[in-house]
Amino acid sequence: MDFKTILVDLGDDAARDARIAAAAVLAEKSAGFVVGLTAMGTQPQPFAGAGAEAGHYAELQARGIKRLAARDADAMHRVLEQTAPGVCSAQMVVEEEIGWALAMHGRAADIMLPAPPSADETSPAPMAKSAEYALLHAGRPMLLMPPHTSLGLDGHALVGWNGRREASRALADALPLLALASRVTILVLVTDSGIDDEGASDLAPWLARHDIGATIRVEECAAVDDALPRIVSEVQPALLVAGGYGHSRLGELIAGGTTRTLLRSCTVPLFMSH
Incomplete structure (x- = not known):
């Protein structure tokens, strides 16, 4: 689409x-x-x-x-x-x-x-x-542009993946942008060495059918909240794709911790879906 x-x-x-x-x-x-x-x-x-x-x-x-x-x-x-x-x-x-x-x-x-x-x-x-x-x-994807950044459609796209529904939704919604990227990396951050790639290995052939080549990168970390911003800072992708998470508090749906951190501190264009 x-x-x-x-x-x-x-x-x-x-x-x-x-x-x-x-x-x-x-x-x-x-x-x-x-x-x-x-x-x-x-x-x-x-x-x-x-x-x-x-x-x-x-x-x-x-x-x-x-x-x-x-x-x-x-x-x-x-x-x-x-x-x-x-x-x-x-x-x-x-x-x-x-x-x-x-x-x-x-x-x-x-x-x-x-x-x-x-x-x-x-x-x-x-x-x-x-x-x-x-x-x-809204039920729609969102693109967040930090100040003084530009949207490069032909650069490296980094996709945060944890196997959850929100990450799946963001990945599917971002297909039009991923199809234009020069390189796509699926980043899986695991906090337990016994956990596998959260189903990320299934994504490469699915993306290939959309003519999108992707590589899988799995990294262990102590806390996703700290690791994801650090890796984004190191890699400096043209686009970060991530699921947006929320939970209920006092009867109101509010953003989760990692989502709030990304929205406030991401230094590259951020594509999110909930």
Whole structure:
């Protein structure tokens, strides 16, 4: 499946240009369509109790929304023009918070590009950031672009594999990108020397039927949370593919520890599915 509809968060942060450019690259390769999402994060209020001033406050709010939407549209058009001038695009302006908006509208897209959570984020785990919320609730794959990175489709793709459903889903969703990679490595991290390759040996012939050559790399480690970022730093792949994991806490689905670590500290383009 190609990525025909690509939903990208237009929020103003250090990684915005990188993810808009990546969206343009994907759209150009797939003859796709870029949808830029501007989420206001607040719903218009009736300004109850403001009396005669209510109309004035409403006008100020409308002006602010218009300025924000125009700023985001300018950023999207600038980067698209620089990266892939022929790509078709549109802007979607919504009142909702960005995580919820990505999850809801992402269901009508093939892939989402949210803003990466800050590596310095100190919010309690239940307070999921927009990328985490969208990953766990949209039912669509996500591409996370760290600041000042670019999406190279013909480089080395590293796939994190542990035999679980989420890893399988991410691998299948990433097939269009893996087919373009110059090299694909399936990385299996085991914390027990008695564990085998978690079924990774079955993946090479399956990928070969998709004309994708892959090698299997199995490494023992003390903790996956530490080993995966270290290996990514050493290998510096053009793309990391990994399953996104979540668990329930206080009735809310939140990202697991390794997923949160990757979302906050990965230094290369990160493709995830839940």
